[in-house]
Amino acid sequence: MADTAAGRPELPALPVTFRPGHTRAVLLAAAVVLFVVLTTVAMLLDGLGPGERLSFVLTALILDGVLLMLARPKAVAEESGVTVVNLTRRRRLDWAEIVRVNLRAGDPWVFLDLSDGTSLPVLGIQPGIAKQRAVADARTLRALAEARSAGRPGA
Known part of the structure; x- marks a missing residue:
């Protein structure tokens, strides 16, 4: 995924699926x-x-x-929101529900901070084997969340 001049990743065409391919x-x-x-x-x-x-x-x-x-975890970003599939659960989120996409140093996977004050792990983006890929995927998901929630009331 190419970075734009502002340092943000170029937004991909939706839908896009994030999953730990090597794992x-x-x-x-x-x-x-x-x-x-x-x-x-x-x-x-x-x-x-x-x-x-x-x-x-x-x-x-x-x-x-x-x-x-x-091997099941993934995150699927679509026009209407994101579907997070973890080991045993699936959760559908609207873009407006995602406040922040986090992947801090040492985190085992991405976390989504949600508008209800909770945090949701996204096991589909994990830096274990392919760290650069996970960082790029986290940046892309963050850019998508910011672009999709921008301009909405309460965003």
Whole structure:
């Protein structure tokens, strides 16, 4: 994303999805490998009955479910607002509800300060593996929030 002369990122065409791409790729690959390995081990071990083989496969499916849940976080910015998808919850926000987009040094992910006085974590933008990407995404989301809430009553 190119920066404008004012130092703000150029606004992308909406909708735009923010998600930790590297982390997601690692988690999805690990889920596939885990399932293949546990299923293969279950089929190759002599002396296991059908129930024991099935328990290996079910264990692989449960562990894959956890890995897929960890790969779920994202934030989707649209004309009308932002949808934040974290591990187990999804929350829809209007642009006017977002007061500030924060990513401070040491934060594990972006936080949205909301107009009701609460803060909402956005796990879809995390600086863990790809710090530069997370910083750029946070700046873009901040610019979108400022541009979309500017000029509205009470903004």
